[in-house]
Amino acid sequence: MNIIKKQKNLLIGIGIFAMVASILLLVFGILLLVRGIVNTTIAKLIIGPIMILISAPLFVFGFKAIFVASALKAVDGSLKQDNLAKVGTINMKKCDKCGTEILDGETVCSNCGKSFEE
Ligand SMILES: [Zn+2]
CATH class of the missing domain: 1.10.287 (Helix Hairpins)
Incomplete structure (x- = not known):
């Protein structure tokens, strides 16, 4: 399941x-x-x-x-299943470089330093 x-x-x-x-x-x-x-x-x-x-x-x-x-x-x-962290509230995103979870409002990956700003 x-x-x-x-x-x-x-x-x-x-x-x-x-x-x-x-x-x-x-x-x-x-x-x-x-x-x-x-x-x-x-x-x-x-x-x-x-x-x-x-x-x-x-x-x-x-x-x-x-x-x-x-x-x-x-x-x-x-x-994707692993993108859904919390029910109905936040869809947890992940760094596409290293896979570390990105918190709401974060602009830089806390692990590898990749920038998420568009
Ligand atoms: Zn990263």
């Missing part, structure tokens, strides 16, 4: 987990508010809304993770 597929599966796993967790949070939050599983009114009125509030960004996070993972599929064929 190559790196991209590994990252993709991991991201999809995280995404699905986050989405399921957010739905559970939402359901329990609503149940807590409506049905009052906990007898204490304060707990009911605070924990319920907090659970519902947390579920929204968690759902977005899960959706985003799955979205990035699905985008990786398109990248798979077009980019």
Whole structure:
């Protein structure tokens, strides 16, 4: 299994987990508010809304993770595997002379001194 597929599966796993967790949070939050599983009114009125509030960004996070993972599929064929260092954020470039990884903003290779300025 190559790196991209590994990252993709991991991201999809995280995404699905986050989405399921957010739905559970939402359901329990609503149940807590409506049905009052906990007898204490304060707990009911605070924990319920907090659970519902947390579920929204968690759902977005899960959706985003799955979205990035699905985008990786398109990248798979077009980019060299070793050029993709971080998922969805930075495409790590390499010095075409010696193969050392080039950091963002670097204009000269830290290993061989080759200039990358165009
Ligand atoms: Zn170099």
